Amino acid sequence: MEAQYPAHWEADVVLSDGGTAHVRPIRPADADRLRTFYSRLSEESIYFRFFGPRPRLSDREVTRFTNVDYVDRVALIATIGTEMVAVIRYDRIDAEEAEVAFLVEDAHQGRGVASVLLEHLAETARENGIARFVADVLPANQKMMGVLKQAGYTAQSRFADGVVRMTLDLTPTETSQAVTASREHRAEARSIERLLTPGSVAVVGAGREPGGVGQTVLRNLLGADFTGPVYPVHREARAVAGVRAYPSVTAIDGEVDLAVLAVPADGVIDVVKECAEKGVRGLIVVSSGFGETGPEGRARQDELVRIARAYGLRVVGPNCLGIANTDPAVRLNATLAATVPGRGRVGFFSQSGALGTALLQRVAQRGMGISSFVSAGNRADVSGNDLLQYWEEDAATDVILLYLESLGNPRKFARLARRISRRKPIVVVKSGGTTQGVPTGHAAQVLGLPDTALSALFEQAGVIRVDDLIQQFDVAQLLAHQPLPAGPRVGLVGNSDALALLAVDACARAGLEPRPPVNLGARAGAAEFGAALAALLPEVDAAVAIYMPPIPGRAAEVAAELLRVAREGGKPVLATFEGQLGMPAELRVGAEVPERGSIPSYAAPEEAVRALAHVVRYARWRERPAGVPVEEPGVDAAAARGLVERLLAAPADAPPAGAAESRAVPAAAAGEGAERVLSEAEVAELLAHYGLTVWRAEVVASPEAAVDAAERLGWPVVLKAADPEAAKRAGTVRLGLAGPDGVRDAFADLLRQLGPDAVLAVQRMVPQPAVPTVVNVVEDPGFGAVVSFGLGEVTARLLRDEAYRLAPLTREDAAELVESPRAAPLLFGEYGYPPVAVEALEELLVRVGRLADDLPEVAGLDLDPVLVGESEVVVLGARAVLRHPGGPRPDGGPRRLS
Numbered sequence: 001m002e003a004q005y006p007a008h009w010e011a012d013v014v015l016s017d018g019g020t021a022h023v024r025p026i027r028p029a030d031a032d033r034l035r036t037f038y039s040r041l042s043e044e045s046i047y048f049r050f051f052g053p054r055p056r057l058s059d060r061e062v063t064r065f066t067n068v069d070y071v072d073r074v075a076l077i078a079t080i081g082t083e084m085v086a087v088i089r090y091d092r093i094d095a096e097e098a099e100v101a102f103l104v105e106d107a108h109q110g111r112g113v114a115s116v117l118l119e120h121l122a123e124t125a126r127e128n129g130i131a132r133f134v135a136d137v138l139p140a141n142q143k144m145m146g147v148l149k150q151a152g153y154t155a156q157s158r159f160a161d162g163v164v165r166m167t168l169d170l171t172p173t174e175t176s177q178a179v180t181a182s183r184e185h186r187a188e189a190r191s192i193e194r195l196l197t198p199g200s201v202a203v204v205g206a207g208r209e210p211g212g213v214g215q216t217v218l219r220n221l222l223g224a225d226f227t228g229p230v231y232p233v234h235r236e237a238r239a240v241a242g243v244r245a246y247p248s249v250t251a252i253d254g255e256v257d258l259a260v261l262a263v264p265a266d267g268v269i270d271v272v273k274e275c276a277e278k279g280v281r282g283l284i285v286v287s288s289g290f291g292e293t294g295p296e297g298r299a300r301q302d303e304l305v306r307i308a309r310a311y312g313l314r315v316v317g318p319n320c321l322g323i324a325n326t327d328p329a330v331r332l333n334a335t336l337a338a339t340v341p342g343r344g345r346v347g348f349f350s351q352s353g354a355l356g357t358a359l360l361q362r363v364a365q366r367g368m369g370i371s372s373f374v375s376a377g378n379r380a381d382v383s384g385n386d387l388l389q390y391w392e393e394d395a396a397t398d399v400i401l402l403y404l405e406s407l408g409n410p411r412k413f414a415r416l417a418r419r420i421s422r423r424k425p426i427v428v429v430k431s432g433g434t435t436q437g438v439p440t441g442h443a444a445q446v447l448g449l450p451d452t453a454l455s456a457l458f459e460q461a462g463v464i465r466v467d468d469l470i471q472q473f474d475v476a477q478l479l480a481h482q483p484l485p486a487g488p489r490v491g492l493v494g495n496s497d498a499l500a501l502l503a504v505d506a507c508a509r510a511g512l513e514p515r516p517p518v519n520l521g522a523r524a525g526a527a528e529f530g531a532a533l534a535a536l537l538p539e540v541d542a543a544v545a546i547y548m549p550p551i552p553g554r555a556a557e558v559a560a561e562l563l564r565v566a567r568e569g570g571k572p573v574l575a576t577f578e579g580q581l582g583m584p585a586e587l588r589v590g591a592e593v594p595e596r597g598s599i600p601s602y603a604a605p606e607e608a609v610r611a612l613a614h615v616v617r618y619a620r621w622r623e624r625p626a627g628v629p630v631e632e633p634g635v636d637a638a639a640a641r642g643l644v645e646r647l648l649a650a651p652a653d654a655p656p657a658g659a660a661e662s663r664a665v666p667a668a669a670a671g672e673g674a675e676r677v678l679s680e681a682e683v684a685e686l687l688a689h690y691g692l693t694v695w696r697a698e699v700v701a702s703p704e705a706a707v708d709a710a711e712r713l714g715w716p717v718v719l720k721a722a723d724p725e726a727a728k729r730a731g732t733v734r735l736g737l738a739g740p741d742g743v744r745d746a747f748a749d750l751l752r753q754l755g756p757d758a759v760l761a762v763q764r765m766v767p768q769p770a771v772p773t774v775v776n777v778v779e780d781p782g783f784g785a786v787v788s789f790g791l792g793e794v795t796a797r798l799l800r801d802e803a804y805r806l807a808p809l810t811r812e813d814a815a816e817l818v819e820s821p822r823a824a825p826l827l828f829g830e831y832g833y834p835p836v837a838v839e840a841l842e843e844l845l846v847r848v849g850r851l852a853d854d855l856p857e858v859a860g861l862d863l864d865p866v867l868v869g870e871s872e873v874v875v876l877g878a879r880a881v882l883r884h885p886g887g888p889r890p891d892g893g894p895r896r897l898s
């Protein structure tokens with residue numbers, strides 16, 4: 001029987017030049033593929049691998065190389081199309097060490113194939129308990145030594161008998177993780193660059209009838225004056241739109257970098273194969289009839305992506321509007337939209353194809369420009385994460401706009417956004433739908449989290465989330481053309497007292513600090529506006545100018561003076577300028593498209609203030625230190641991992657003690673996979689490995705048992721409902737019981753309240769006033785480990801007054817978690833409460849975040865209640881569920897395309 005391997009060992013990957021390949025374990029059926037691969041190798045490549053000439057592999061060698069057990073002997077291959085282009089393998093030497101070797105076809109060397117294979121093989125080795133790779137390398141084989149040295153693992157080398165023996169410690173390090181992230185970034189950015197800067201474009205399905213999808217794309221390409229050749233493809237026509245046509249992609253005379261597919265859905269796969277044969281590097285599939293139509297279309301879409309990636313192509317779409325690049329050296333409009341804005345500093349990604357045309361029209365109407373535009377439609381392959389990687393490096397893009405209907409890999413999005421937002425603002429409109437043919441309601445809820453959690457995670461990453469497209473453009477034009485404000489102080493100058501007062505109210509509602517408005521009167525002209533603004537700017541962080549003259553006529557003079565003063569002041573200036581929206585010509589710097597220093601105008605001052613408030617919060621986030629997760633003392637992650645593995649491996653013939661506690665685990669923890677609800681003792685042991693102590697509680701069945709427990713634990717005690725659901729009800733805890741009679745009376749009282757079958761527990765009472773709080777962890781299928789925090793008061797629970805952050809937590813993240821709930825002032829000495837040990841609470845949150853990040857097997861963890869006193873934090877209740885994760889986290893492990 002053929003050995004089996006985990007499904008997550010297969011992956012599509014992006015290579016360093018932007019092409020794609022498929023990585024998977026070798027199988028016995030690959031024997032002929034291996035022979036063919038070997039026949040294409042140069043003598044030098046064979047010599048470096050086998051230390052001598054070997055013209056061909058024997059049948060015995062082929063059998064041995066293709067038959068592995070996926071434990072002690074593992075081999076991974078990279079394929080492009082149906083051909084094998086590289087292989088890497090390890091053979092176990094002892095319990096923790098294995099010998100590694102690889103071969104890459106000469107034609108594909110230098111594309112990063114070996115590096116990505118090494119990442120994947122190292123991950124499989126760690127899963128099989130292997131801690132080190134050793135490799136014997138000839139001194140002349142600099143390429144192999146380079147791959148091993150540059151992986152970022154701790155490496156040692158020694159020379160003996162004419163061979164360099166290299167040893168790699170496979171424990172992930174900050175360096176190895178940084179190397180992986182850097183390679184991923186360069187590869188994905190390059191793959192998008194190839195799409196947006198093609199040297200030639202073919203339009204497949206460009207019909208002769210005006211108004212057809214294919215001909216529309218063709219005419220838009222020609223109308224934009226694309227700088228390279230354009231090739232219509234039509235089975236019968238000799239020319240389309242006055243341009244020579246070809247019967248197939250393969251019949252085109254020259255090279256084709258990009259192909260736009262506008263053929264019926266059932267014919268797309270055949271065209272993709274033609275494009276692969278031609279050597280096309282990227283596809284835009286504007287055709288519909290895929291994932292948006294239901295299960296059959298979804299299957300067709302999956303096949304499209306599988307074949308395209310297998311042959312090294314990235315795909316935009318299907319069911320998309322297309323892509324555009326306003327770079328004068330490219331002038332690409334491969335979209336269905338006739339109107340594409342001029343050159344600008346904004347990159348725009350839209351998941352919606354149908355909405356894309358309207359979006360571009362609105363951008364153009366505002367006088368804004370764009371650097372590039374991608375409409376991903378069903379987002380079967382190219383996603384917003386790919387564009388983030390590209391725009392991070394694109395010197396022509398200063399601001400990134402995303403219209404998202406769903407998040408493909410939320411954890412990766414958060415990682416990328418957190419890094420990119422430090423340099424370039426990201427403005428997101430997150431709708432509640434999807435184009436994948438499945439109604440989802442709010443996509444965040446599909447991920448198991450409320451929408452407030454999604455907003456909090458965006459905030460953690462520095463992403464500006466807005467409610468609608470109007471707000472997105474309002475914020476974008478401010479970010480693209482004005483500097484960031486240094487604070488919340490806002491100055492107001494104008495010739496309308498009523499509008500100025502509306503702006504003051506808007507500032508107060510948005511959390512800004514408005515100064516008394518300067519009202520210049522209805523007759524004010526350029527000199528008055530200039531002098532007032534110049535006097536105001538040194539005292540504020542941003543200014544809003546309101547120019548709504550009763551008699552028009554001096555707009556150009558006023559605008560010129562506003563531009564001059566704003567440029568000299570160096571602070572952001574916004575305007576409500578004659579009610580114009582966008583970038584009016586009078587307020588522009590630059591002739592054709594607005595350049596940096598242009599003043600954005602808003603139809604009403606409230607809209608200007610709303611945009612400014614978003615930018616102020618973003619600027620404040622950028623000013624805070626990025627922070628890094630810190631190593632807390634007393635953490636033994638290895639012991640915790642060993643405990644989790646033992647608990648998951650142990651038989652579960654009977655439910656553990658406290659099994660009823662599973663009802664308190666967050667609903668998002670439920671799902672497929674073997675689960676284990678931990679007993680109180682097991683949870684306490686797990687938490688102890690992270691320096692966290694749970695106060696002991698004893699379940700009691702009678703009043704006398706409760707008294708005995710109190711004697712053991714120490715007086716005073718509390719008596720409480722042990723069932724988590726009952727414990728959420730008000731009045732289910734009796735505090736300050738100092739003697740046996742009090743315990744007996746409390747026991748009887750709780751049974752009358754909760755019923756004769758109620759389960760009660762005794763616990764030592766915290767000897768100081770304290771604020772009850774709740775800390776939760778959920779392993780979300782999209783985001784990974786998410787930590788939430790809130791106060792334990794009944795009102796706070798009812799209102800879901802919680803804050804969320806992705807694990808692991810920095811000290812800054814923990815501080816924001818504590819400060820974010822609306823009831824947080826109770827922790828800081830307000831409303832008559834004494835100040836409590838906030839720093840100790842933050843340390844607890846950091847430790848919980850470390851546990852959550854280390855152990856994806858922890859599907860859910862509740863610490864409830866956590867009492868925060870004046871000098872210490874006490875965990876009174878803890879519940880947890882473990883689950884086999886079934887593979888790496890999203891964005892975990894080696895590089896792969898989602």
